[in-house]
Amino acid sequence: MSAATDPDTGTGTVSPAAPAVEEVAGSGNGLRAPLRRRRFRLLYAGQCLSRTGDLVFQVSLAGYAITSGSPALLAYTLFGQATGTVLMLLVGGALADRFGARKVMLWADLARVLATAGVAAQVAAGGRSVWAIAACGLLLGMGDGAFEPAFTLAFTELLPKAELLAANSLQAIALRTAGIAGAALGGVLLATVGATVSLGLGTAGFALALALVLLAGAWPVAHRAASGDGLFKEATGGIRYVFAHPWLWVSIASFGVSVALVVAPAKALLPLASADVLGGGASTYSLLVGSQAAGALVGGLLVGRLRRIPPGLLIFGGMAVVCGGFVVLGLSGSVLASVAVATVVGAVLSAATVAWAATLQSRVPGELIGRVSSVDWLISLGVSPLALVAVPQLLAYGSPATVLVTAAAIALVVSAATPLVPAVRRLAWPAARAA
Structure with missing residues (x-):
């Protein structure tokens, strides 16, 4: 723990071992x-x-x-x-x-x-x-x-x-x-x-x-000794740390598969698939997107109540549910059922990504979080354009619904298998600090 600091001025001594945070009486795990x-x-x-x-x-x-x-x-x-x-x-x-x-x-x-x-x-x-x-x-x-x-x-x-x-x-x-x-x-x-x-x-x-x-105002942070390395070499430190920890590279790779096969392509495939399967136009797709956004709000509100579920199971079990939801969206002929599934997909995806961010922040050393986060963002953003470019090529071999369902089914298997990796399965939430 860092030494106590004034919540507004940030004055006080700072331990070199941990970032300084404002001490708040009675803080807990609730959203407030x-x-x-x-x-x-x-x-x-x-x-x-x-x-x-x-x-x-x-x-x-x-x-x-x-x-x-x-x-x-x-x-x-x-x-x-x-x-x-x-x-x-x-x-x-x-x-x-x-x-x-x-x-x-x-x-x-x-x-x-x-x-x-x-x-x-x-x-x-x-x-x-x-x-x-x-x-x-x-x-x-x-x-x-x-x-x-x-x-x-x-x-x-x-x-x-x-x-x-x-x-x-x-x-x-x-x-x-x-x-x-x-x-x-x-x-x-x-x-x-x-x-x-x-x-x-x-x-x-x-x-x-x-x-x-x-x-x-400036807030106190843990002392970070200068490495003496150039910026680019420091940046590669995040990559080295990721590959040195199986829970990290397995998790990031699993997310990359889900983004590449489902999350990114769905932006192009879901409108076409919903038109083919549901027979609707832009208004039907808009309804699905709105339902997913509404579900995401609910998922963000409820994820804090899911701390009894281990992080690995919550994150990647959740991603398996998301991928399964896209399988259903590619097959469902009912607008009502599709809206319900889109709402669930939004809620679970939001909960899984929130849980992942908290896990990353709580387990990676403070002096490396920025660089590890860069690797995480780079994988997620880097595969998106490639996935979208691949969509027109894949449509030459099947309908939008077929491509979406096939890709989502593959990602479902990968996500469901990820918690079986021991390093991911052993992930745990940080203990709550006493008031």
């Missing part, structure tokens, strides 16, 4: 426990705003590209963003581990403010400079790639291990709520005030998040 900590409240509020702004930005940009007949603007922004994210994930975790989560989050949010403001300016000018648009997208992606590992690390710097599951549950709830609210708000703003203002308000979300991190 992390919210009793001022710095976490500010960070959490900032992310609710930035996630909402991000969705407003995405919807506004897509809507503008469609209505203005400028698909290149959207394509180049997304290409630059994806490229920047992957490139920065290679070193983003090392930056967070070296400089601390707060500094990296501040620079990442500043990059995203400048990038989204640049896109808004291009739209206001008619969006004719392809290279400027691509550069803004690249900067936006670099901000994303630096932010995610730092944000994962920030939880461990601000919270005791027993509160990590609750904090990640809150984060999942925020992501889903912001996604729904941001998408709706973006559509309304685009229709009422136009793309330039709507994009500008999306930028404001990142700016407010930046302001709240500044308001939180």
Whole structure:
């Protein structure tokens, strides 16, 4: 345990062995426990705003590209963003581990403010400079790639291990709520005030998040001795740590299979499969997506009550249920049954990903969390484009429903087998800290 610190000023001595967290009387494992900590409240509020702004930005940009007949603007922004994210994930975790989560989050949010403001300016000018648009997208992606590992690390710097599951549950709830609210708000703003203002308000979300991190002030972190290695060599330390621990590389590989075979391709296959099997159009697919989002909110709320289930079984048993759900969605001819299954898939997927984040944060040493998180994000994001590119090729050999069901069945077997690996089966939750 670190020495006691003042919750608001962060003054006090810090143990070199562990991050300092704000001491809160009576903290426990409920969802409210992390919210009793001022710095976490500010960070959490900032992310609710930035996630909402991000969705407003995405919807506004897509809507503008469609209505203005400028698909290149959207394509180049997304290409630059994806490229920047992957490139920065290679070193983003090392930056967070070296400089601390707060500094990296501040620079990442500043990059995203400048990038989204640049896109808004291009739209206001008619969006004719392809290279400027691509550069803004690249900067936006670099901000994303630096932010995610730092944000994962920030939880461990601000919270005791027993509160990590609750904090990640809150984060999942925020992501889903912001996604729904941001998408709706973006559509309304685009229709009422136009793309330039709507994009500008999306930028404001990142700016407010930046302001709240500044308001939180610097928080004390465990002392990290300089390795003397270059940044790239430090970044590879995360890869070495992952392969040295079977529970980590097996888990990340299993998730990679699920993302590659089910989660990513379903974005392209599920709309086609639902049209073939259910006979519906865009409205039917929208209903399934909305049901999955609603289920994800429920899963985020309930996962904290599932601590009696060992993490390995909760995470990968849950992923097996998710994959099985997609098998059913590819076969079901009933809209009502498909909506029910989509809701369950959303809830279980949310619970599994929250449990995984908490497990990663509680078991990986603090000085390596950023880099290990980068590896995790890189595998998940890296396989997604490859999976989506493979979809058109696979459709030459079968219907969308057949491809979806086959891929989901394979992923189901892999997920169900993962808890049989001893290192995964032995995973346990951290003990709750006494009040």
